Amino acid sequence: MNYSISPGYNSFPVNSNSDMWVGPWPQYGQYRHLENPDGLDQIRQDFAAIRGLGFNSIRLITELKRYNTPPCTTGQGSYCHPCNGVIGNSVFSFDWFLSGWNQNISLNAKNNKCYAIQAPYDLPSNPQMAIFLQMLEDVIEVADREDLRVILLTADGFDLFRGGFGQPNQTAVDDYKAFLKVMTGYLATNTAIMAYDLDNEPNYKDNDNDLWNRKKNEVCDFSGQLYDAIKEQSDTNHLITIGLGHAGTTRTWDPGVMKTDFVSLHIYPEPQWQYDYGVNIQEDVMQHAIDRMMDQIYWASTYLERPWILEETGFTSSDDSGSWDCGTFGDYSDLNAFMQDLLPIIRDCGPSGYAWWGFQDSFENGYTPPDCSLQVPPGQANLDHSRRSWAFLMSGDPDPTWGYNLLMKQPACSTLQTFPWTATAPCSINPPNTVTLSDHYYDPYLNHISNPGLTGAVTGTCRDSEGRPIAGAVIAAANYLYTEQDPSDGDIFHYYWTHTFSDSNGDYVLVPFNYHTPGLNEFITQVRVTAPGYKTVEEGTLQGQPVSANIQFTLPGATPKYASTVTQTVLSTETISEQAWARVNFEGTNEIYGSMTVRARESIEIKEGFFAMNGCVFDAGIQAVWPDCNDYSGFRHSSHENSNELNYQENNNEIVLLVDSRSNSVTVRCFPNPATRQVSVVVPEYGPDMRYLLKLLSMEGQLILEEEMKNEMQILDLISIQAGAYLIRIETSDMNWCLPVYIVK
Template identity: 25%
Template sequence: MKAKYIIVLLIAILRFANGQVSAQNFVTIENNQFVDNGVPFFPIVVNYGVDVVKSGSNYWLSPDHRYGNTNGFECNDASGCADAIRNDLTLLFNLGVRAVRLVGLGVDEHNSNGILLRCVQDLQQNIYYESISSPFTNQFTLVNSFLDIAEDVGVKVIWCPGIRNGVEIAPWTYEWYPITADYGSYLTNAASYFENNETLMAYDLVNEPANISLFDPSLSKTAIANAINQWISNMKAEDANHLITIGLLGYDDVLHYDPDLLCIDFVSIHPYPIGLSYLPEYDYSNVFNDIYFYSQYCSKPWMIGETGIANKLYTPSFDEQTDYVQVSMERTVNCNGLGYSWWWYSDNWTNSQITDDEADLGVVNNSGVIQPFAGLFAPFISSYEPDYNCNCLSSFYNEKSEHSYRATGVLKNSISNLSIDGGLIIIRDTDWGIHKTFSSQGGRFDLYSNEVLGFDMWGDCCDATATGFGYSNTVFNFTGSTQPISISGTTFVTGTSASYSTASSISIANSTIQGNGVTGAVVNLYGAGYVNLNNGTLAQKGAIFTVEPAYNLGNIYLTPLTVNCSQSSSRTQIDSGKNSSDEENLELMPNPTSGVFGFNTEFKMFDNVAVYNQMGQLVYSIDGIGSDRQIDISSNPSGIYMVVVVFEGKSITRRLLLQNTR
């Protein structure tokens, strides 16, 4: 029977009279699962926002002022606001939520005034920043008041202590967060203060650091990792009881914030469906792909730290929200995620129009009514039976389903020269658009675009040992015509080659691709629209004729027989991976090959075996061999080769893909 996730009721354990705390009462990670009080659990988490209210010399917490049905606070004093928070957390607990991610109660922008606390004055909406200094006790007391409420209700807390972003001191001029800034001291003080708090589950050091430009983007990711790791080292010296994470947007963040370089206990990722803020429909595939990437290529345990479905232009139906919650929770469990966190607790106040992206994401609407999807949380934890099928979608390698242009190559560590699997490759087109893919086994990548690929290719991966990156074996980069191409009355002579590529269509008519029976001309046609082979076009025996039309990414080769492309010809034969019936008993093995291949056939002897490259050049030939003979072409570069086997008065040609690792 498959394992089930079971709701774990967190039982309060009495503290020892002398104030000592048993280590088993802190949440840990064991065997890729969160463990509390010795029991594994999969937490459903909800992001919960608060405001710091200042009234005179007093400070207290309120639910985020955007919650509710008025754009303002719905509590009047410290006691009433505490009750409002308690009621909200109790509602979440009753839905099966066992942890909240606390946001809004951290320090903010860093400038010459040091660490700043985001506050509101006297329950007004005007936000201001108040300078605070070490040991930050007043602010930590506010955090502790929230933890006390959470403990009473029975939920754990993942706390985001800060920090937001560099300060724009002049137009397009930023004071970036310096490596030796006060935030490290602030975190160390926090670790010392909360060392023995059992309700605190984890510190979430920074929320989406790449999105807010926490560090100067010109810094290397190694320099950034060293700075963050120093924070973590100082925190762990004060507090070894609590977990530490960081909230990343997705796999793009490995360019600057590589989880494998960070000394975090787990990584929190924030995938949202495409269409969050600019399209009237949703696409879950990027969420599935984010999850797949971290499950396959990141060595750190991971969880969903934020996700949700809603946007300004298009409010999802209840059915759409419910469907997304179900499939995204399933994907998280089946890909071995630690937990699942929804953004966020309540719809934001709207006043007849949606004010921001968070308006329709709440577990409750702005009147406090529980949304239907929230009813999935408790049943999922108690009854879902995972199949652990973390499949790779085709969109993982071509997220926008583009086809017009392609760049191919191999991603390598420029220091060790070893190929990198699961590396992120990004290329800009000539219109500054961004196109991404990942390297597969052996570091190979194929990146597609519907725009001309012009410049700026770079790559990275989630790998602590990969210190540099390079590219090799680039086959071609479409930078050619965007207009239709017409070829007519052209003879392509044996020993020559020609390639045509366009973002539009290609037509060829009354043309001959010459061949002498063994070798011939090489002609490649790459069309984003269609490739039209008209009457009168002839590919002679020995020629190599490659056609790649739109939406058919596998190369289509004409066999090196005499081929007339007129529909009336009985000799027309296109080899798209299937062999004609009289040749099915000859197979190259292995194919693709790293250099050495053999034959799978019923024939015992061959008169000759010859291998030609795409230029029609002979690279290997041998006469009178047995069919059990191994052929070695490993001294040749990677590419597509034609293997011509002659026996019993006839020849058979097979296509061979050489993937040379030398």
């Protein structure tokens, strides 16, 4: 569950912890925490309600944002940040409104009450940093007491990755690194924290700041710098992620090139009221939007090849009370139907978890939807119901006796609380292997229905630099759309974006659409293509002429695989490197005559078909593997990408198998394999004048057992060893052998 908190002032300026308190986000309920010293207790009640709904974790949002400079100039009135004119340069601070609702004018943030955290951030010399971290720790402790784990959004804002004052973007990253080192160092031993989320939807912020074409190598580099700053200097205990958008964000903020421990996507139903086929039938429009969302879940699970969670999703709903329905996705029964569709997909189709956007319907200011006249309660003008109705709890202050059940949207909450997470079933999303326009995975907006002749359609194939097809490429098209014909003004056009995915052969079909006047000037002016781990390429311009009807795309780069399978023979003249983000598995017959290096983060599995010839070198090691930020065509090893020799010297988990050309091939075997209680290891050429050291290693290289061999056959006791895959290693003064062994219980 996503949950936002807000600070408030007891007195100003803030010089100690007693000068500031924290409570729920002001827009929950009816600004229910304002000037309330019991804010932590209200948060506790909210956390208990979240746990009661069946959630086991929260994504904690502090609303702390980084600004290069206060975001206004003289004359913008109440919209000025409270730090405007008070400080210069960059600052971490809270949005002006978070403390701006305070009824006490002397404490109102809009009255120039600036709470600024500025560099240097080191403790204890920076009191504002210390107060903020103590406040944050108090909230995390409350979550821990309610048995909730925390994904902490460390900061937000348009300027986390954007330089200010004419400085390059790297200056912002350097400032954020310094901030993160202090924050994560302070929280390094906190066991309630599950992960740090380093930003919220940076891709959308880039679009708002003329950075829509940010290069992937910069995204790769910046995410790697933040990751290393935390993992190597302050906190090795917690996971790291960055909250991204939907599949289309792969164009710039590509999880395939980012250095994170897992991927976090934000995918919602996105109804296209003006353009979607069946635009006049709300049920059809919403079902199409839900279908597109489910297809993106399938795409992420199939083609990201990384652990991932659905970090944000939601469905706006109302109680079906007349005009209040304007702008929402449906009523409470529709919300329940959405949950009944979504939860099995989360369980069966690949995500490691999900989080709902919005704890409680809010009173957030917004805009009135263009297609209806929104009626609002007296005194609450300019509220957009579609933006305030994302939650499972209805708006309003809690019942004085903590009657949250009275506020829950039924029956969706009951569906959530009773869903059988332990049951399993095959994933219900299974698009065809080849382009089939009747399947919404390949024609997400069902444009072929309104354009059955496929007028203006664009077809083609996506391949990598070696000519291999790329399945799961994301292909987006700018569709020039005719809207009306006015004799006085002439024809009116504008463009909208549609998308599709490539099939198993790399093939795609883009179908343009013109609902308003079918058959009139449907055409596509620009096509953008990308895939996880590949560069983005494009053809055409937004407001140009139609692109070619057939476009063959070549995407430079090679996808950094999550798991790699080796089936090859390495010739004596070859030097081969095989690497994967998580694991490398040897399958079938693997004969090594030359030199082979293998690296993976989690495991390397060598099976019975493996054979290493005299004189070959086989080097396998457990090590973090990340994409190369320069061109995505290779890999880099942790922070030592330019020195394999240095890597070997510093990697204590390295596993090396060397077959010495000075001796004959020696057959070392173990049985039974798999084993349960014990395993016998046999070295036929065992000699009493040579010392043989027998080791049992995990696939990560951790030493489990070690003993000296006394005879040609030695029995290892496995009773206390957990089930799993292991390596048996036999060492002498000049020879090493490795054998895989599988323990089952």
